[in-house]
Amino acid sequence: MRSLGFVIGLVCALLTAPAFAAPCQDSAGFESWLESFKREAAVQGVSQKTIVSALTGLNYDPDIISRDRRQSVFQQSFEQFSGRMVSTDRLRKGANMLKRYGSLLGRIEQQFGVPASIIVAIWGLETDFGANLGRFPTFRSLATLAYDCRRSELFQAELVDALRIIERGDMTAEEMRGAWAGEIGQTQFMPSSYVKFAIDFDDNGRRDLIRSVPDALASTANYLKSFGWRRSQPWTPGSPNFEVLVQWNKSQVYSKTVAYFATKLESEP
Numbered sequence: 001m002r003s004l005g006f007v008i009g010l011v012c013a014l015l016t017a018p019a020f021a022a023p024c025q026d027s028a029g030f031e032s033w034l035e036s037f038k039r040e041a042a043v044q045g046v047s048q049k050t051i052v053s054a055l056t057g058l059n060y061d062p063d064i065i066s067r068d069r070r071q072s073v074f075q076q077s078f079e080q081f082s083g084r085m086v087s088t089d090r091l092r093k094g095a096n097m098l099k100r101y102g103s104l105l106g107r108i109e110q111q112f113g114v115p116a117s118i119i120v121a122i123w124g125l126e127t128d129f130g131a132n133l134g135r136f137p138t139f140r141s142l143a144t145l146a147y148d149c150r151r152s153e154l155f156q157a158e159l160v161d162a163l164r165i166i167e168r169g170d171m172t173a174e175e176m177r178g179a180w181a182g183e184i185g186q187t188q189f190m191p192s193s194y195v196k197f198a199i200d201f202d203d204n205g206r207r208d209l210i211r212s213v214p215d216a217l218a219s220t221a222n223y224l225k226s227f228g229w230r231r232s233q234p235w236t237p238g239s240p241n242f243e244v245l246v247q248w249n250k251s252q253v254y255s256k257t258v259a260y261f262a263t264k265l266e267s268e269p
Contacts, residue, residue: 034143051163064140094261095265113232118258119217146159201219
């Protein structure tokens, strides 16, 4: 789900992404490009151990490029999109999650100021509460998109940040699977957001947004707080908190759907 909104912010992200030495679509092919990228990652401070563990044997995946080329970015209206995504079944599941994780969500709201309904709405829209995390190997997806010339610098930066996730011991390369564009975890963080905002809320020494519900939900709240979420304030369109939701996902249709979903959850018995 996050891929759809993520692409809207790619042009802006390119303006601030660092320059990389590995040229896209090197005439020598993907393997030659990958070797060049490995050298660049080492220059960026990534250890050889991490580089070898994550990038050895990677293959170019044309299916990723096909998905990138044919995607549609919220051509539906808010009424169409929200009507499909905020179904009766998803509302029921969301209400159950509010009860099941009430204590955890309460601690998260106390620390970050983000209400449980907002966190659960994002969780439900992104991965159906962790049921659909994505099956694509993160490093293969990112390397394929980094090799492609359309947004090479952006995805080379994301690939380096994915390596940093391994470097600091949060996950292994094999554990990192998610959406086709490289998003990972129960609320679908790009690696750059993972590095900046992921926190270890279950105190086990790892920031694991794939398997740890406490880490995933608290990190989502940390993300929103970092962009200026205001405690005990509304999130309706036009409010400062709604603008924070737009930072989560650049699509107005998606952000309005998060706000609508959260409001509906607030009214559930």
